[in-house]
Amino acid sequence: MSCAQTFHDYALRSIGLGERLLPRTDFTLCDQFVLIGSGMLWNLYFGIAALAMGFFLATAVALGRSSQSWPVRKASEWFIFLFRGSPLFIQFFLAYQAFVLLPRVGVDIPLGVATISVQTSWLTKAWLGAVIVLFLNTAAYSGEIFYGALRAVPRGELEAADAYGLAGWQKFRRITWPTLLRLAWPAYTNEAIFLFHATALVFFTGFPAWRQEGDALYYANYFADKTFNPFIPYPIFAFYFILLTLTVITVFGRINRRLNRHLAPSERSRLKIRLPLVR
Amino acid sequence: MFASCADPGSLDGAMWLACYLTSGKHMAFYASFGTVLVLLLVTAPVALACGFAGAVAARSDILPLRWFGRAYIAMVRGIPDIAFFLFVPIALDQGIEWLRHQVKCPDWDLPVRQGSDFVVCPAAKMPLSSAPQWVHEGYGFALAVLAFAVVFGAFAANVLFGAMRAVPRAQIETGEAYGMSGRQVFWRILVPQMWVFALPGLSNLWQILIKATPLLFLLGVEDIVYWARELGGSKTSAFSYPHPDWRLYYFLALLVFYLLLTHVSEMVFSRLTRRLSHGQATLAGDALRKAQA
Numbered sequence: 001m002s003c004a005q006t007f008h009d010y011a012l013r014s015i016g017l018g019e020r021l022l023p024r025t026d027f028t029l030c031d032q033f034v035l036i037g038s039g040m041l042w043n044l045y046f047g048i049a050a051l052a053m054g055f056f057l058a059t060a061v062a063l064g065r066s067s068q069s070w071p072v073r074k075a076s077e078w079f080i081f082l083f084r085g086s087p088l089f090i091q092f093f094l095a096y097q098a099f100v101l102l103p104r105v106g107v108d109i110p111l112g113v114a115t116i117s118v119q120t121s122w123l124t125k126a127w128l129g130a131v132i133v134l135f136l137n138t139a140a141y142s143g144e145i146f147y148g149a150l151r152a153v154p155r156g157e158l159e160a161a162d163a164y165g166l167a168g169w170q171k172f173r174r175i176t177w178p179t180l181l182r183l184a185w186p187a188y189t190n191e192a193i194f195l196f197h198a199t200a201l202v203f204f205t206g207f208p209a210w211r212q213e214g215d216a217l218y219y220a221n222y223f224a225d226k227t228f229n230p231f232i233p234y235p236i237f238a239f240y241f242i243l244l245t246l247t248v249i250t251v252f253g254r255i256n257r258r259l260n261r262h263l264a265p266s267e268r269s270r271l272k273i274r275l276p277l278v279r
Numbered sequence: 280m281f282a283s284c285a286d287p288g289s290l291d292g293a294m295w296l297a298c299y300l301t302s303g304k305h306m307a308f309y310a311s312f313g314t315v316l317v318l319l320l321v322t323a324p325v326a327l328a329c330g331f332a333g334a335v336a337a338r339s340d341i342l343p344l345r346w347f348g349r350a351y352i353a354m355v356r357g358i359p360d361i362a363f364f365l366f367v368p369i370a371l372d373q374g375i376e377w378l379r380h381q382v383k384c385p386d387w388d389l390p391v392r393q394g395s396d397f398v399v400c401p402a403a404k405m406p407l408s409s410a411p412q413w414v415h416e417g418y419g420f421a422l423a424v425l426a427f428a429v430v431f432g433a434f435a436a437n438v439l440f441g442a443m444r445a446v447p448r449a450q451i452e453t454g455e456a457y458g459m460s461g462r463q464v465f466w467r468i469l470v471p472q473m474w475v476f477a478l479p480g481l482s483n484l485w486q487i488l489i490k491a492t493p494l495l496f497l498l499g500v501e502d503i504v505y506w507a508r509e510l511g512g513s514k515t516s517a518f519s520y521p522h523p524d525w526r527l528y529y530f531l532a533l534l535v536f537y538l539l540l541t542h543v544s545e546m547v548f549s550r551l552t553r554r555l556s557h558g559q560a561t562l563a564g565d566a567l568r569k570a571q572a
Contacts, residue, residue, distance in 0.1 A: 085541040086534050087490040093504070094534055097511075097527040197359035204361065204497055221365060228397045230373070234366040242357035 003030040014038040014213050022212055022222065029232070032223050036236050039216035040244070045127075046199035046215070050134035051192055054142060057135070059177075061143030062150050076143070083140030088133075088198055089205060095133045096206030099123035126207040134202075138195045142188055149184035150176070182259040189252040193245055200241075216240055299520045308506035312536065315492050315503055318424065322488065325428040327481075330435025337440050352440060355433040364494050367426035368419075372405065379403035416501075423498040431488055438480030443469060445476040475555045482548035489540050493533075507533055 009019035011034055023031045064076030083091065099120075107118045122128045153176055161175040181188075200217040203209045209218050216237050223233035260268040284298035299305070337348030355363075376399045377391060384400035391399060401407075406414045446469055454464040496504035511526030556567055 081542075082538070086537045087493050089490075089493040089496075089504070090530060090533050090537060093507075094527065094530040097524075097530055101524070101527060193356070197361075200359040200361050217359070217362060217365070220362070224365070224369065229392065230366050230369045234362055234370075237362055238354075238358045241359060241362070245357045 003028075003034075006030050006034050010034045011038055012041075014041050014215070014219075016211065016213055020211075024226070027223060027227055032219075032233050032236055035219045036216050036223075036233060037240060039214055039219045040240050042126075042202075042213075042215035043196060043199045043244070046131060046134055046202060047192075047196040049131045050138050050199075051195060053131075053135045054138035054195075057139035058142035058146050061139055062146035062180075065143065065147045066150055080140045080144050080147075083137050084144065088137055089201060091133050091137060092130065092201065092205035092207065095129060096124065099129050124207075125210065126202055130202040130207050134195065134198065137198070138191065141195075142184075142191050145184050145187045145191060146180060148187075149180045152183050153179045178259065185252070185256045185259055189249065189256070192252060193248050196244055196248060197241070295520075299522075302520065304506075304510060307501075308503070308510055311501060311503045311506050314420075314500065315495070318420075318427070318492060318495060318502075319488060321424050322427040322431065323485065325424065326431035326435050326488070329428050329432025330437075330439050333432055333436025334439035334443060337436065338443065348436070348440075351433055352437045355430060355437070360430050360491065361494060361497070363430045364426050364497060367429050368422040368498055371422055371425060373397055376403055376405050379405060419498070420500055423495055423500055426498065427488070427491070431484065431491075434484050434487065435481070438477050438484060439473065441480065442473040442477035446472045475552075478548070478552055478555055482544075482552075485544055485548070486541055489537065489544065503533055503536070 006028070007030075010023075010031070012018050013022070013035060015038075022035070061076050061079060064072045065080070067073050067076070102120045102123060107120070109118055123132070157175055157179055158171075161171045166174060200215060203214045203218040204221075212222075214222075220233040220237040224230045227233075284301070333348050333351045335348070336344050337352055339345045339348065376397075380387065380391060380399040380403035383402045387400045389398065391397060406418050450468055450472060451464055454468040459467065493502070493504045495502040507529035508526060511524065511529035513524040514521045553567070
């Protein structure tokens with residue numbers, strides 16, 4: 001079987017398109033590259049979905065932590081403590097068990113023209129359940145980062161905003177938030193990298209890979225089990241993840257440049273990828 | 280445990296629960312918390328040693344060694360740690376068996392890799408197939424410790440490398456001015472002073488190490504996650520203590536255990552930071568000095 005044929009059969013295998021059976025014998029290098037790469041779609045999906053939603057909750061959590069109101073502050077602190085103080089691995093297991101115990105019902109949500117019925121059983125599937133866990137987890141970690149940045153916003157900028165007559169939402173949107181993001185961005189980049197790394201955990205916890213549709217590590221592990229040779233699939237997996245990490249650094253670096261564009265070059269904060277923020 | 284637990288079927292309420300929680304399997308579950316703590320206590324020094332070696336290698340004057348050190352530090356940034364936990368034990372296992380195979384069976388002419396099999400001569404098996412069960416378990420645990428040490432060594436190397444660079448240059452130069460050799464400067468000036476710079480990173484690392492311990496489960500060690508799944512799963516009336524699916528509660532207990540563990544270590548580390556800051560030429564050290572005056 002040629003490599004082009006393999007690509008055609010397995011490039012989208014992880015999302016259920018193409019050949020149904022996984023290769024069972026005579027694994028070629030091409031098989032492994034294509035299938036592990038196909039699994040990367042899941043890692044990308046988990047990472048991007050969790051980051052995109054987590055960003056907003058993180059901002060809310062950071063604001064909550066610096067809130068004047070005692071219940072809001074305590075709730076935010078406990079949220080951060082809960083998700084940062086425990087292993088993501090346990091969070092996955094716990095969430096999966098909790099989702100399984102939910103009553104199996106469908107909830108109809110009218111959306112004007114159409115109605116979608118939401119099944120609670122979707123929560124036990126990785127595409128929704130795991131994303132929720134990752135979303136809450138990254139919100140807690142980034143919330144802590146944003147909180148640190150929020151406290152570091154220069155007082156002069158806030159006073160200048162007051163002097164201009166900005167207040168409330170406008171002051172936050174135009175002054176506090178951009179500066180907060182600028183200060184938090186290097187650490188947030190780090191968080192994003194390690195969130196993508198954390199996506200590799202999903203199919204090794206409670207969440208089952210439905211019809212053998214798993215992420216990159218799931219397929220790497222599949223090949224390592226079948227061929228009993230770890231020296232090929234895991235380096236391929238590592239190769240993909242290094243590529244992913246470099247992409248994240250590039251994209252976040254661009255955003256960082258944009259956030260810093262009004263500053264003199266000497267004052268710009270440079271992205272320094274530091275360790276470790278692993279959960 | 281208790282004499283009255285002999286017939287679980289006749290018990291109910293609190294007595295049933297007391298008997299249930301002290302059954303033999305639960306004792307194994309409680310002991311597995313010890314396994315986790317042992318792993319932490321064994322891994323931390325080994326990882327620190329790996330990290331120290333990595334940091335020294337990354338600072339070395341010998342180019343290949345420096346490259347090796349830098350690559351070791353860089354690898355954990357790009358690759359998820361779980362991949363190492365899956366890769367290192369099996370790779371080490373095969374590496375050890377292959378080496379033993381070369382030494383013990385030089386006249387074995389079949390290839391080691393036959394299609395999807397990895398075949399070494401029986402004498403090279405590690406541990407030997409005749410070995411008792413505890414040797415197999417101990418070997419598995421040792422491989423797990425090594426996997427942890429390799430990964431966390433890379434993290435620690437990164438922290439120590441940064442800490443070594445953070446020691447003020449003037450301190451090193453003073454040592455050199457006194458006529459110390461490079462080795463003396465390293466051991467008498469650099470190493471004693473780097474710890475306070477390394478401490479925030481190392482405390483973070485310890486937290487990460489704690490949070491990575493459930494991954495032992497993936498390595499096939501019978502740890503707390505294994506027992507929580509085993510004991511929590513629903514038990515039919517064929518078992519002495521039938522109950523529905525209780526895994527949720529078991530995992531909640533694990534969650535509380537980890538929250539306590541990370542919280543306590545956070546407090547210990549903040550005390551330690553205070554202790555180490557005494558008499559240091561840093562901001563924290565200055566603050567302590569002023570507070571005493």
